Amino acid sequence: MVTPCPSSPASPAAWVGRQNNDQNLRAPMKKSRRPRLGRKQPLQPLNPLPLPGDSGICDLFESPSPGSDGADSPAASAARDGSPLPGLAQPLAQLDLQTFRDYGQSCYAFRKARESHFHPRESLAQQPQVTAESRCKLLSWLIPVHRQFGLSFESLCLTVNTLDRFLATTPVAADCFQLLGVTSLLIACKQVEVHPPRVKQLLALCCGAFSRQQLCNLECIVLHKLHFSLGAPTxxxxxxxxxxxxxxxxxxxxxxxxxxxxxxxxxxxxxxxxxxxxxxxxxxxxxxxxxxxxxxxxxxxxxxxxxxxxxxxxxxxxxxxxxxxxxxxxxxxxxxxxxxxxxxxxxxxxxx
CATH class of the missing domain: 1.10.472.10 (Cyclin-like)
Structure with missing residues (x-):
């Protein structure tokens, strides 16, 4: 049991002496004079170049929706990174024959055996609102988007596979179909790309029709419905x-x-x-x-x-x-x- 110390009156001289002793016991401290670092602003391109292509997606990137400042478009990202703008004519890939000799046949046999497991047949059979025409319109829009972001062909193939496999399991409303398209693209890019598009960039493509929370929620639903089985042969x-x-x-x-x-x-x-x-x-x-x-x-x-x-x-x-x-x-x-x-x-x- 802790008992309080009895209080005793003290003279002013004793109180001043006690304060001096306390100050002498304290270690000297030097106040830090380190300057505060301000937030760095992204570099602005000196001479912005027009985006190549013949589709309306270029106009969307050049004049983003009111809710976006345009800083997250593929053109602005490429300008900040100092990389050339992605065009329609990508350079030809190179062949790695030595790696193919070591692992080519075994990888082919493994993926060929799992091909039927990841192949959705008649994905629109159970869809009351999504039709083959609306699917064609969505993918005809996603293909230029994938090209303008400079993504690989593997990302596009995985996007379509994720989209069709989800359609085969879950009915989708017509007004959420575009959100499913960009969500499938995000899931595919996270598997393949070193720098996948950000959520803000994908939402800007939809002109502010969807929120960040809606996209993240749909991403969780897609992953759950597909049982996190995403490595499809393409x-x-x-x-x-x-x-x-x-x-x-x-x-x-x-x-x-x-x-x-x-x-x-x-x-x-x-x-x-x-x-x-x-x-x-x-x-x-x-x-x-x-x-x-x-x-x-x-x-x-x-x-x-x-x-x-x-x-x-x-x-x-x-x-x-x-x-x-x-x-x-x-x-x-x-x-x-x-x-x-x-x-x-x-x-x-x-x-x-």
Whole structure:
């Protein structure tokens, strides 16, 4: 039990002496004179350049919504980082044949075995409000968005796969469909990209129609519905595998193989927006897009269709639909390709 000390009167002289003793016992302290650091402001571009492209997405980036200050657009981010603006004609990728020799076949066998698990068939069968036309409109808007952000083709393929798999499990209202598109893009970019787009950037694309909380909530719902199973085999992976395989076998030169792969990616982008191609597996679409690209470039030794291990009937059916797709969207395809490839390819290839 703690008892208080008895209070006793003290004279003024004793009180002053006690104060002096207390001051002498204190250690001397030096006040810090370190200056406070102010918040750094982002550098502003000296000569802003216009964004390339022929779609309305450029106007959206140049004149953002009232709720955005424009600092988070892809153009402003590229200007702050000092990197060139992403255009339609991306440089051709390089081949890593040594890594392919070490791990190529084992990675292909693993992803080919899991392809059917991640392949949603008839994703719109249970959707009361989302139609094939609205899906085409959304993806036709997302593809230029992905290109303006300078994202990889793998990110686009994963975005479409995440979108279709969620549609196969959960009914989506028509007024939330655009939010599902940008949420799928964010989830895909978090898996692949080193610097994925920020939430503020994606919300600016929707002109302030959705809040940050709505996007984050939908992201949690999508991940829960898909059981956090996101590593889907994509058309991008199979295109790269088949390109390495034909170069390693000596069937085509490296430069020709890279040009055919770039053209096949353009054809595959067109097919991603068309609901009719969702019934084909990614490996089937990849080998057919590559075969069509070889014919469009008039290569002397086209890719062997047997690399994909698919039935002949399915190959011919997919090739016929791809040829029709290219014939209808030939103008759009030429704008998606590098100039050196668009000048070489023929938009009316003969598959005979």
């Amino acid at each position: 058309i991008c992976f199979f295109l790269e595998h088949f390109t390495h395989s034909r170069v390693e076998a000596g069937q085509v030169e490296v430069a020709q193989a890279l040009e055919a792969q770039a053209l096949a990616r353009g054809v595959a982008e067109l097919s991603l927006a068309d609901y009719a191609f969702t019934s084909y597996a990614p490996s089937l679409l990849a080998i057919c897009c590559l075969a069509l690209a070889d014919h469009m470039l008039r290569l002397p030794h086209p890719v062997d269709l047997r690399l994909g291990e698919h039935p002949e009937e399915a190959l011919q059916d997919c090739l016929g639909k791809l040829q029709l797709l290219v014939a209808i969207n030939g103008t759009s395809l030429t704008h998606m390709l590098p100039l050196q490839i668009s000048e070489k390819c023929s938009l009316t290839p003969s598959l005979k």
